[in-house]
Amino acid sequence: MADLINILLRFALYVDLLLLFGLALFALYSAEAMLRFRPMLRGMALIGALLSVAGLVLITRAMSGETTFAALWPHLQMMLLETDLGLAWALRMSALIVVLIRPGAGLASMAGAVALASLAWSGHGAMDEGALRFWHFLSDILHLLAAGAWLGAMLALVLMARGLVDEARIRLLVLSVKRFEWIGAVIVLTLSITGAVNYLFIVGPRLDDVLLGTYGMLLAIKVLLFAGMLVLAALNRFHLGPSLQQSLRDGRHAVAANALRRSVVVELAMALLIVALVAWLGTLSPAPG
Structure with missing residues (x-):
């Protein structure tokens, strides 16, 4: 069940961030459609942030084996402050906050690119070195x-x-x-x-x-x-x-x-x-x- 939840969460986050970046980029070369997409970009940024929080909690729980929040909190801090995955997560959250505040096409496409690129740190490339x-x-x-x-x-x-x-x-x-x-x-x-x-x-x-x-x-x-x-x-x-x-x-x-x-x-x-x-x-x- 935990594996299925992980896959579903990854799927939802991937779809959300792919569409967030793609819609913002589309608006750059089709500016006439920007007004229609702006509320969607804000919604996708909010959903992406919530999914990212859930994903971090899930992966930290799986790695630590802890189930209560009090026991999980130190592991979350370690994940955020001492791992590349935590740095990528913090960068993604910052980018999503930018989209929430200023969902214009240019800024949203750049911030969306950063948020989407951060997903690479949860893929197979994280296992390589040098x-x-x-x-x-x-x-x-x-x-x-x-x-x-x-x-x-x-x-x-x-x-x-x-x-x-x-x-x-x-x-x-x-x-x-x-x-x-x-x-x-x-x-x-x-x-x-x-x-x-x-x-x-x-x-x-x-x-x-x-x-x-x-x-x-x-x-x-x-x-x-x-x-x-x-x-x-x-x-x-x-x-x-x-x-x-x-x-x-x-x-x-x-x-x-x-x-x-x-x-x-x-x-x-x-x-x-x-x-x-x-x-x-x-x-x-x-x-x-």
């Missing part, structure tokens, strides 16, 4: 930021495509999709490279034994879901995006917006499944068994 530790952390952080940019953009497009859709909304969608095209290419390239690099850091240049265990099977599912997301992203780029532009000429705004929204919702659902797998994989050893 130069390997640095490069593993760098790869993890780039992977997290790219994933956040993608998830945040998908959520933003879903929010913008729902409700009453008129010509002004379609023009905003067309502009946002166009601006995301080159960013999306960078995201896919970054995720592909850092994903492969992280696999080499964690597992090494081998497949045979790894694929026989739970870690390998979950990783294979993650790769398949990622491939499915690439297919949907290509569909959005080469078919649904042009359909939005066409709707400006033929007036079929709702049809084009609904088609884009349905595709992005499926893509976002696949992304959330990947995040759930990542939350699970972070608790496992790559060794078969």
Whole structure:
């Protein structure tokens, strides 16, 4: 039960911080949508802070074996003041407080990036040492930021495509999709490279034994879901995006917006499944068994 709670908590925190950073970043290149996202950014920052507190208590309790708060408190202090994980936690909380106070696109995206990057210290990279530790952390952080940019953009497009859709909304969608095209290419390239690099850091240049265990099977599912997301992203780029532009000429705004929204919702659902797998994989050893 404790393992399940840990996985669920990790999943919720990952989703929250990925979307917090991604939505704020999206607002930088689609400033027209910022007013809609600002209350959401504050809410996500608050939720992220609460989940972070719960996560710190849970991991400290698991490491110390203590159950009462009085007995747990000294261990919490030690975790905060004497470990890299505690430093990353404090940095995350500071960044989330910044978003709560000033949820503007520029500041929120930078603070969101810091909060999201802090999750790397709860991954497999924390077990490395020396130069390997640095490069593993760098790869993890780039992977997290790219994933956040993608998830945040998908959520933003879903929010913008729902409700009453008129010509002004379609023009905003067309502009946002166009601006995301080159960013999306960078995201896919970054995720592909850092994903492969992280696999080499964690597992090494081998497949045979790894694929026989739970870690390998979950990783294979993650790769398949990622491939499915690439297919949907290509569909959005080469078919649904042009359909939005066409709707400006033929007036079929709702049809084009609904088609884009349905595709992005499926893509976002696949992304959330990947995040759930990542939350699970972070608790496992790559060794078969």
